[in-house]
Amino acid sequence: MNRMVIDTDRSPFRVSRHIYGHFAEHLGRCVYDGLWVGEDSPIPNVAGHRLDLLEALRALRMPNLRWPGGCFADTYHWRDGVGPRETRPRMVNVHWGGTTEDNSFGTHEFLDLCERLGCEPYIVGNLGSGTVREMAEWLEYLTHPGPGPMADLRKGNGRERPWNVLYWGVGNENWGCGGGMTAEHYANEFRRYATYCRHFGGGRLYKIACGFTDDWNETLLRLAARQMDGLSVHYYAFVESWEVKRSATGFSEQEWYGLLRNGLGVEGFLRSTRTRLDRYDPEGRIGIVLDEWGAWYDAEPGTNPAFLYQQNTIRDAVLAAASLHVFHRHADRLHMANIAQTVNVLQAMALTDGPKTVLTPTYHAFEMLKDHQDGEFLPVHPLASARPHGAEDLPQVSLSATRSGDGSIHLSAANLDASDEAEVEVEFRGGAPEACSARLLHGSRLDAHNDFDRPDEVRPIVWDEPRLKDGLLRMRLPTRSVAALRLA
Numbered sequence: 001m002n003r004m005v006i007d008t009d010r011s012p013f014r015v016s017r018h019i020y021g022h023f024a025e026h027l028g029r030c031v032y033d034g035l036w037v038g039e040d041s042p043i044p045n046v047a048g049h050r051l052d053l054l055e056a057l058r059a060l061r062m063p064n065l066r067w068p069g070g071c072f073a074d075t076y077h078w079r080d081g082v083g084p085r086e087t088r089p090r091m092v093n094v095h096w097g098g099t100t101e102d103n104s105f106g107t108h109e110f111l112d113l114c115e116r117l118g119c120e121p122y123i124v125g126n127l128g129s130g131t132v133r134e135m136a137e138w139l140e141y142l143t144h145p146g147p148g149p150m151a152d153l154r155k156g157n158g159r160e161r162p163w164n165v166l167y168w169g170v171g172n173e174n175w176g177c178g179g180g181m182t183a184e185h186y187a188n189e190f191r192r193y194a195t196y197c198r199h200f201g202g203g204r205l206y207k208i209a210c211g212f213t214d215d216w217n218e219t220l221l222r223l224a225a226r227q228m229d230g231l232s233v234h235y236y237a238f239v240e241s242w243e244v245k246r247s248a249t250g251f252s253e254q255e256w257y258g259l260l261r262n263g264l265g266v267e268g269f270l271r272s273t274r275t276r277l278d279r280y281d282p283e284g285r286i287g288i289v290l291d292e293w294g295a296w297y298d299a300e301p302g303t304n305p306a307f308l309y310q311q312n313t314i315r316d317a318v319l320a321a322a323s324l325h326v327f328h329r330h331a332d333r334l335h336m337a338n339i340a341q342t343v344n345v346l347q348a349m350a351l352t353d354g355p356k357t358v359l360t361p362t363y364h365a366f367e368m369l370k371d372h373q374d375g376e377f378l379p380v381h382p383l384a385s386a387r388p389h390g391a392e393d394l395p396q397v398s399l400s401a402t403r404s405g406d407g408s409i410h411l412s413a414a415n416l417d418a419s420d421e422a423e424v425e426v427e428f429r430g431g432a433p434e435a436c437s438a439r440l441l442h443g444s445r446l447d448a449h450n451d452f453d454r455p456d457e458v459r460p461i462v463w464d465e466p467r468l469k470d471g472l473l474r475m476r477l478p479t480r481s482v483a484a485l486r487l488a
């Protein structure tokens with residue numbers, strides 16, 4: 001039995017919608033042949049953006065989209081991606097398979113996509129192989145109302161009004177693919193670049209510095225805390241380790257738990273990142289920006305390993321829900337999180353094959369939990385926790401609750417148990433709800449997933465099992481499931 005108490009009359013902080021953020025890199029088939037098919041494609045599109053994906057992603061209420069990388073960002077020169085497409089120079093995408101990048105998806109296409117999705121852009125500038133001038137001019141191009149050299153160039157390229165870009169990454173993984181720097185070197189570079197990065201339309205730029213290990217973060221914060229608003233860190237989940245990633249499907253119970261155990265290690269990672277921040281920023285001004293997270297498996301057999309294309313099962317939906325619950329608990333410091341990546345890469349929302357699209361179990365978890373966005377966090381106190389047989393170091397159930405603006409409580413729960421249902425009893429301290437509606441996502445087998453022949457094997461259903469009686473909520477969560485409840 002899992003028993004918990006939820007405080008309904010006090011909320012210590014709000015869960016920013018930006019914790020439900022996304023990431024699209026020029027990598028494999030995420031942008032090209034994923035989000036972007038081009039105006040001339042036979043695949044239905046609006047201004048080159050794939051229509052079925054636009055509709056599906058809008059339903060997620062995506063708060064933001066990070067672009068153009070990842071490692072790609074520190075090789076990207078924005079001027080190559082503006083102006084008439086026929087004359088845009090080409091480049092080699094050195095990090096991701098050496099493919100030829102034709103720059104047909106550039107600044108205007110990305111910001112047009114964000115406007116169509118109703119989300120905020122989060123752009124990562126090139127610190128690794130670019131220049132301060134290049135980065136500053138990109139911001140001028142984006143945000144200067146004009147007249148001015150960059151605003152005039154933008155207008156000549158068809159965009160009169162500036163865009164309101166607020167989230168700005170100053171490089172990506174600059175300890176590795178973004179330039180192989182030491183922490184001291186990056187801290188100095190960050191200060192130099194950040195000095196010239198500004199919002200030319202009077203807005204306030206949220207500048208994000210590249211973090212890494214505790215030691216790196218310590219040095220960076222000591223030297224550059226004053227100049228940054230956010231500290232970017234990445235956390236990927238592997239079944240065993242970076243070297244032993246294993247398959248996204250066809251796995252054992254042991255591998256099911258391996259991935260979840262590894263993934264939920266994100267909480268310890270956030271805690272230790274917070275400890276460093278607390279030392280250098282005791283007022284809590286600087287946010288953690290977990291701008292890459294998710295499950296990373298071996299690429300699907302028969303696909304280019306550099307394209308990071310992987311299937312996605314109910315295990316990933318459970319990981320997504322339980323990770324989002326961790327993020328809720330740390331939302332006083334965690335300003336943003338971006339799952340990697342939106343389409344066809346790593347823990348994707350959707351997979352495409354020519355004209356066909358499938359929505360993944362992770363997509364459904366994001367859709368079911370979306371009402372937590374901007375909700376008031378309600379503390380959950382466990383009184384008794386069951387443990388899965390054979391994985392006693394893991395909780396059987398992960399649960400989180402928020403209150404939204406209309407007063408209703410959104411509660412989500414994931415059963416991490418690979419083979420048993422979970423009994424849950426929730427008591428409400430500070431006023432119990434009286435009505436409940438619920439949906440459930442359940443995997444009929446360990447690696448239940450959607451593919452192009454069976455696109456709906458895993459999809460949410462209306463679930464009438466939860467009962468509210470005498471101020472208590474009781475439910476039996478099926479094994480391998482995610483539930484979303486609205487209580488009023």
Ligand code: AHR
Pocket residue numbers: 025069070071072172173234292340341346
């Ligand atoms: O998301 C794939 C890659 O993982 C990104 O490009 C990089 O930042 C990280 O190492």
